[in-house]
Amino acid sequence: MILPIAILLVCQLIGESLTRGLGLPVPGPVLGMALLLAACLVAPRLAARVMPTAQGILAHLSLLFVPAGVGVISHLDVLGGAGPALLLVLVTSTALALIASVLTFVVIAELCGDTVTPAPEEPSS
Numbered sequence: 001m002i003l004p005i006a007i008l009l010v011c012q013l014i015g016e017s018l019t020r021g022l023g024l025p026v027p028g029p030v031l032g033m034a035l036l037l038a039a040c041l042v043a044p045r046l047a048a049r050v051m052p053t054a055q056g057i058l059a060h061l062s063l064l065f066v067p068a069g070v071g072v073i074s075h076l077d078v079l080g081g082a083g084p085a086l087l088l089v090l091v092t093s094t095a096l097a098l099i100a101s102v103l104t105f106v107v108i109a110e111l112c113g114d115t116v117t118p119a120p121e122e123p124s125s
């Protein structure tokens with residue numbers, strides 16, 4: 001289990017180093033994850049070795065939201081002043097994301113030739 005964790009951390013370190021060294025506008029962990037993906041595609045044995053540890057980490061991913069929740073609670077005074085604006089932005093962005101998703105689905109369905117057929121109406125008695 002130590003080796004797979006070391007592999008994950010080394011990929012993150014390489015990603016951080018490249019991002020900071022080259023001034024890339026990509027977060028280091030994202031670049032490290034892309035490098036890990038490339039390495040796993042090239043060497044499937046690496047993927048098999050890292051997979052159980054990665055799944056274990058992902059199973060407990062919700063624990064990473066605890067610090068964010070504590071940060072929100074500790075800064076309630078700041079959020080209180082900007083609360084209505086934040087609520088408006090959250091609702092608007094959620095609605096726009098849903099609309100964009102629906103429109104994307106419709107366009108892709110039309111490009112693929114899939115048509116949505118309405119459900120047959122029940123005969124009236």
